[in-house]
Amino acid sequence: MSMKAAGAASEFWRNPQWKSPFHDRIEALMTERHWYDWAGYAAPEIIDDAELEYFAIRSTAALFDISPMVKYSISGPDAEQFLNHLTLRDVSKLKAGRVQYTAWCDDDGQVLDDGTLFRFDDSTFRLCCQERHLPWLMDTAFDYDVTVREETDEIAGLALQGPTSAALLRDAGIDVSGLKPFQIAVLPKSLGRGHISRTGFTGDLGYELFVDRKSAGALWDHLWQHGTLRGLRAIGYHALNIARIEAGFIVANADFVTSETALRSNRPRLPDEIGLDWMVDLTKPHFNGKRAIERSRQSKSRREVLVGLEIEGNEPAQHAIVYHAKRREVGVVTAGIWSPTAKRNIALACVDARYETGDNLWVEIYALRELRYHKLMKRARIVERPFIKLPRRTLTPPGDF
Amino acid sequence: MKSFDTIVIGAGHNGMTAANLLARRGQKVLVLEASQVPGGMATSSELAPGYSIPSIAHSLNGLDDKTIAALGLAGAGLRFEPDPLPTVCLLPAADPLVLPNGYAAPIPGMAGGDQKNWQDLLGSLSFQAAILKQFIASTPPQPRERSFQLKAEGLKAALKMKRAGKSELREFLRMVLMPAADVVQEAEIDRRLAGLLSFDATLGIAVGPRSPTSILGLYYRLATQTGQPRVPVGGMAAAMNAFHQAGVAAGAVFRFGTPVRRIVVDGGKVTGVVTEGGEEIGAATVLSAISPVATFGSLVGSRVMDTGIVRDVRSIRTKGNVTKLNLALGLRPTFKGAGNGATRLVFAPSVDDVERAFNPSKYGELPEAPCFEAILSAAGDQSVPAGAAYLSVSVQNTPYDLRSGWKKGRVALMKSVMTRLEQFSPGIAKAVVAAETLAPPDIEERYHVPGGHWHHGEWQVDRLFFNRPVFGAANYRAPIEGLFICGAGTHPGGGVNGLSGLNAAREILGAVR
Numbered sequence: 083m084s085m086k087a088a089g090a091a092s093e094f095w096r097n098p099q100w101k102s103p104f105h106d107r108i109e110a111l112m113t114e115r116h117w118y119d120w121a122g123y124a125a126p127e128i129i130d131d132a133e134l135e136y137f138a139i140r141s142t143a144a145l146f147d148i149s150p151m152v153k154y155s156i157s158g159p160d161a162e163q164f165l166n167h168l169t170l171r172d173v174s175k176l177k178a179g180r181v182q183y184t185a186w187c188d189d190d191g192q193v194l195d196d197g198t199l200f201r202f203d204d205s206t207f208r209l210c211c212q213e214r215h216l217p218w219l220m221d222t223a224f225d226y227d228v229t230v231r232e233e234t235d236e237i238a239g240l241a242l243q244g245p246t247s248a249a250l251l252r253d254a255g256i257d258v259s260g261l262k263p264f265q266i267a268v269l270p271k272s273l274g275r276g277h278i279s280r281t282g283f284t285g286d287l288g289y290e291l292f293v294d295r296k297s298a299g300a301l302w303d304h305l306w307q308h309g310t311l312r313g314l315r316a317i318g319y320h321a322l323n324i325a326r327i328e329a330g331f332i333v334a335n336a337d338f339v340t341s342e343t344a345l346r347s348n349r350p351r352l353p354d355e356i357g358l359d360w361m362v363d364l365t366k367p368h369f370n371g372k373r374a375i376e377r378s379r380q381s382k383s384r385r386e387v388l389v390g391l392e393i394e395g396n397e398p399a400q401h402a403i404v405y406h407a408k409r410r411e412v413g414v415v416t417a418g419i420w421s422p423t424a425k426r427n428i429a430l431a432c433v434d435a436r437y438e439t440g441d442n443l444w445v446e447i448y449a450l451r452e453l454r455y456h457k458l459m460k461r462a463r464i465v466e467r468p469f470i471k472l473p474r475r476t477l478t479p480p481g482d483f
Numbered sequence: 484m485k486s487f488d489t490i491v492i493g494a495g496h497n498g499m500t501a502a503n504l505l506a507r508r509g510q511k512v513l514v515l516e517a518s519q520v521p522g523g524m525a526t527s528s529e530l531a532p533g534y535s536i537p538s539i540a541h542s543l544n545g546l547d548d549k550t551i552a553a554l555g556l557a558g559a560g561l562r563f564e565p566d567p568l569p570t571v572c573l574l575p576a577a578d579p580l581v582l583p584n585g586y587a588a589p590i591p592g593m594a595g596g597d598q599k600n601w602q603d604l605l606g607s608l609s610f611q612a613a614i615l616k617q618f619i620a621s622t623p624p625q626p627r628e629r630s631f632q633l634k635a636e637g638l639k640a641a642l643k644m645k646r647a648g649k650s651e652l653r654e655f656l657r658m659v660l661m662p663a664a665d666v667v668q669e670a671e672i673d674r675r676l677a678g679l680l681s682f683d684a685t686l687g688i689a690v691g692p693r694s695p696t697s698i699l700g701l702y703y704r705l706a707t708q709t710g711q712p713r714v715p716v717g718g719m720a721a722a723m724n725a726f727h728q729a730g731v732a733a734g735a736v737f738r739f740g741t742p743v744r745r746i747v748v749d750g751g752k753v754t755g756v757v758t759e760g761g762e763e764i765g766a767a768t769v770l771s772a773i774s775p776v777a778t779f780g781s782l783v784g785s786r787v788m789d790t791g792i793v794r795d796v797r798s799i800r801t802k803g804n805v806t807k808l809n810l811a812l813g814l815r816p817t818f819k820g821a822g823n824g825a826t827r828l829v830f831a832p833s834v835d836d837v838e839r840a841f842n843p844s845k846y847g848e849l850p851e852a853p854c855f856e857a858i859l860s861a862a863g864d865q866s867v868p869a870g871a872a873y874l875s876v877s878v879q880n881t882p883y884d885l886r887s888g889w890k891k892g893r894v895a896l897m898k899s900v901m902t903r904l905e906q907f908s909p910g911i912a913k914a915v916v917a918a919e920t921l922a923p924p925d926i927e928e929r930y931h932v933p934g935g936h937w938h939h940g941e942w943q944v945d946r947l948f949f950n951r952p953v954f955g956a957a958n959y960r961a962p963i964e965g966l967f968i969c970g971a972g973t974h975p976g977g978g979v980n981g982l983s984g985l986n987a988a989r990e991i992l993g994a995v996r
């Protein structure tokens with residue numbers, strides 16, 4: 083095939099980022115022109131004003147494009163058994179019409195990714211995650227009667243988050259009054275083939291909508307139209323990131339290094355090392371990594387823990403070194419912000435498991451002030467995650483704001 | 484339900500070796516074998532009335548005296564022909580080259596320079612092989628749970644070499660992954676010997692002498708084979724009966740005609756096996772002494788294993804490329820250079836001939852001029868009628884997936900080998916009383932070895948040492964509590980040497996202690 087004959091496809095190298103189905107609509111709103119790469123897609127970091135975008139999440143409603151999220155369709159008579167082999171949690175406990183936050187590991191018990199598992203019916207699932215895993219899924223599936231297909235490109239996704247989101251949806255003709263957290267409903271046919279679930283990455287009241295690609299634009303427009311009176315704003319990852327840190331959520335390859343992407347052999351993490359120990363269901367007869375996780379628990383070989391930190395002062399501690407007694411290096415901050423809602427300086431950190439109790443921990447922050455670094459040694463306390471707990475997140479029926 | 488300490492699956496020589504050692508150490512051992520006879524791919528069968536002919540393997544490559552003593556095989560009746568096994572290199576239009584005792588002795592009548600080059604090369608290869616032997620006869624170092632602590636082990640090995648001299652270590656590292664053809668060319672040995680070494684390096688492995696790493700096969704032979712291959716008195720069946728009897732004497736219980744269908748795993752632990760007949764037999768330890776692909780793929784099943792190891796097992800290359808031709812002969816044929824004793828005949832006249840025979844196998848075709856080794860029975864051998872003989876031929880480069888199909892292929896291959904033999908022993912075709920051709924798919928079916936491979940799975944650098952059969956299971960432990968593996972597919976590999984059985988038994992004893 084010559085370059086010419088290949089046509090448009092061969093021009094892909096000129097701009098090697100895919101465009102989400104909402105790309106044009108986002109681009110039209112974007113004054114910051116600040117794009118980043120999300121799993122091969124161009125995704126907005128900031129649309130117009132990061133602070134206003136954040137406050138839309140917490141005070142009104144925010145629309146975030148989650149189409150680049152990697153999605154697999156998993157279906158067939160053995161789908162449940164296959165997923166029980168693949169993931170840490172017990173999928174037989176996941177009822178049809180519900181969503182499970184889960185993770186999966188390699189043979190050494192090292193986390194390959196975390197993600198959400200949607201169960202539509204007995205034998206039909208969707209797995210959403212950060213990294214691509216088709217070879218791993220196919221190799222796990224080889225002895226099961228199950229079909230695994232990547233559908234990232236076919237399914238458009240929108241997260242609608244914030245206190246007015248339920249009311250906005252009602253205005254838009256989508257009744258979510260009975261929808262409990264982690265529950266799925268079918269979207270009205272007029273909006274295309276798709277689902278809505280009460281899930282999200284903000285720790286706030288919120289929903290995620292998934293439709294076939296061709297219905298994407300109309301869905302956006304429909305929500306947008308009903309969003310005017312509900313304070314709807316398109317947001318980028320910058321704002322979302324603040325919200326997810328407040329909610330205590332971790333991000334693969336930001337707060338931990340996934341097993342398949344790590345270059346250094348000591349970087350991947352066991353579930354117990356990144357706060358996912360509660361997912362590990364050892365009553366299942368078998369799942370990938372079970373043996374290694376059991377062994378590590380027996381030999382207490384857990385090296386690190388992921389903790390929430392509250393740090394004195396107001397200087398964000400992103401990527402700062404964590405010290406014990408100001409001297410011994412015991413960890414690193416993976417995400418640190420000044421939390422506008424908690425009004426505290428908070429962080430997620432990986433810390434040497436021996437310092438899990440958190441006594442005498444310090445964080446060294448380099449604050450650049452007009453071309454001079456101020457080295458700040460700040461006291462840090464280990465605190466519970468999430469850093470903020472909003473009753474409206476789980477209240478059913480949701481509040482009418 | 485009867486219960487045993489260890490159930491051994493498969494009474495191939497490796498399974499019997501392990502069973503013997505475990506029983507000697509006081510374990511209650513049960514051996515379950517699919518066939519009616521012991522020995523797996525290393526026994527004989529009756530091809531025609533009165534003819535007991537080696538079915539597959541026809542010599543014991545690498546069964547050393549230490550192992551024979553440890554298993555009590557001499558007491559159980561294992562004997563070898565007293566005279567060393569000569570190798571006769573068959574050469575078209577020339578007199579054969581005779582090695583009276585394989586690689587172990589100088590070659591009579593060979594000129595000084597050629598003789599010296601030959602001895603020099605053998606000297607350095609044997610020296611290096613002797614160091615490798617320590618690795619071959621022990622369990623490969625293991626990756627620990629999470630970090631790969633090979634460093635210490637590697638250091639020890641390097642030190643051993645270093646003590647032997649800096650230049651030897653350097654020389655070894657330079658040579659170890661070379662093509663066999665380059666090694667023999669560098670050494671400037673006689674081209675007939677170069678053909679023999681090329682053949683010996685590559686028999687049973689899917690490489691040609693010009694393939695990188697092909698010298699490895701020769702190291703393996705030299706390391707496992709103290710001196711050279713040996714032919715047991717009474718044939719392979721007699722040797723395998725000795726393994727069986729020694730096992731029984733040690734206290735192991737054998738059941739033949741009892742194929743195992745499933746290894747029972749409960750919550751990550753082995754609890755026993757289920758036979759084809761549906762009988763469940765319990766044991767806390769199971770040693771599967773069959774092909775690792777069969778163990779994991781069929782008996783355990785991927786549903787109780789992690790994806791990584793399943794993926795690795797599925798990538799083991801199991802397709803064999805050696806075909807056995809067995810000939811029952813009414814009278815003992817004469818070959819120039821062969822005496823009255825058992826004789827090894829090799830047709831591999833030069834490096835080019837061996838390489839040329841390899842080429843078509845890459846495309847699923849048979850060689851035009853196949854290279855082979857054959858064992859001619861000794862005059863007076865009791866396993867054939869008086870005055871008669873057998874010729875047991877292993878033909879190289881005969882791919883499992885023959886494109887034209889093995890139905891035609893069997894006939895064609897037999898014809899081309901017979902034509903060749905006829906050149907060296909006119910009239911031999913007329914002496915054939917019965918003949919059989921066992922291509923890789925036939926071996927697969929008859930001996931329950933997926934692919935019918937000499938080593939149960941390719942014996943190449945990506946699948947050796949801590950990667951044999953797969954990374955993480957090279958210490959004879961499956962990733963399932965209580966399940967162990969041995970056999971040709973595990974470290975160090977195939978050939979009748981019993982090493983994987985020995986190593987695995989040691990691991991089991993170490994684990995239960």
Ligand SMILES: Cc1cc2nc3c(=O)[nH]c(=O)nc-3n(C[C@H](O)[C@H](O)[C@H](O)COP(=O)(O)OP(=O)(O)OC[C@H]3O[C@@H](n4cnc5c(N)ncnc54)[C@H](O)[C@@H]3O)c2cc1C
Nearest residue numbers: 493495496497517523524540541544743970971977978979
């Ligand atoms: C053509 C050819 C020629 C060869 N020539 C030589 C030679 O001259 N010299 C030499 O040293 N080596 C030779 N080899 C290699 C040698 O034969 C093998 O490497 C060796 O026999 C392997 O021994 P093993 O005990 O590991 O396995 P095997 O001999 O394969 O024994 C495995 C046993 O397990 C049994 N089994 C399998 N599945 C089950 C089940 N589910 N339940 C119960 N039992 C089961 C089988 O019936 C078999 O008896 C040759 C190989 C080939 C293919």
